[in-house]
Amino acid sequence: MNLPNLLTYARIAAVPIIVALFFADSNGAGWLAFLVFIAASFTDWLDGYIARSRNLESDLGRLLDPIADKVMVAAVLVLLIGFDMITGYHLVAALAILARELAVTGLREFLAERRVIVPVTKLAKWKTGSQMVALVFLLAAAQLPIGSATEIIGLLLLWLSAILTIVTGWGYFKSGLAAALPGTDSATNDAG
Numbered sequence: 001m002n003l004p005n006l007l008t009y010a011r012i013a014a015v016p017i018i019v020a021l022f023f024a025d026s027n028g029a030g031w032l033a034f035l036v037f038i039a040a041s042f043t044d045w046l047d048g049y050i051a052r053s054r055n056l057e058s059d060l061g062r063l064l065d066p067i068a069d070k071v072m073v074a075a076v077l078v079l080l081i082g083f084d085m086i087t088g089y090h091l092v093a094a095l096a097i098l099a100r101e102l103a104v105t106g107l108r109e110f111l112a113e114r115r116v117i118v119p120v121t122k123l124a125k126w127k128t129g130s131q132m133v134a135l136v137f138l139l140a141a142a143q144l145p146i147g148s149a150t151e152i153i154g155l156l157l158l159w160l161s162a163i164l165t166i167v168t169g170w171g172y173f174k175s176g177l178a179a180a181l182p183g184t185d186s187a188t189n190d191a192g
Helices: 003-023 029-053 059-082 090-113 122-141 149-180
Strands: none
Touching: 003 029, 003 059, 029 059, 029 122, 059 090, 059 122, 090 149, 122 149
């Protein structure tokens, strides 16, 4: 157990707190959920920075970090959909993100059984960052009047995130296909 892994656990632990605060019937609870989400999102960058700068990278960290990100993003997306903050055709973007994240989690398990390692790319890091920034705007918009500039920016960022999510997911699926077909090279460097 090291500091980066503890920060990853903290990100996972933040998810039920964010959801509980969003459901709380008190003034300011929604804004507190917004602040907890920002703090939890920051730990995604911080745990990676500490792990790399102090040479504390671990197999556990490589496993848990993307899971923590996916749990947090998925929970907040479902929360915003459930509270009608993401509606209409914007649901397509949200569902594309959710579907890709679930599919990639299963695919990672499949690839791990075949000892295929797919490195995380810079684009994949941008994808995660764009998802979190979009959700920051949408969580803030949930506390503001409908149609605010914050909501519009959040929804535009949600679509950008969906596009990046699909593009980076394609790399994983190419790796999975190569690993599943006999006689092909199963390693790739363009996943995320």
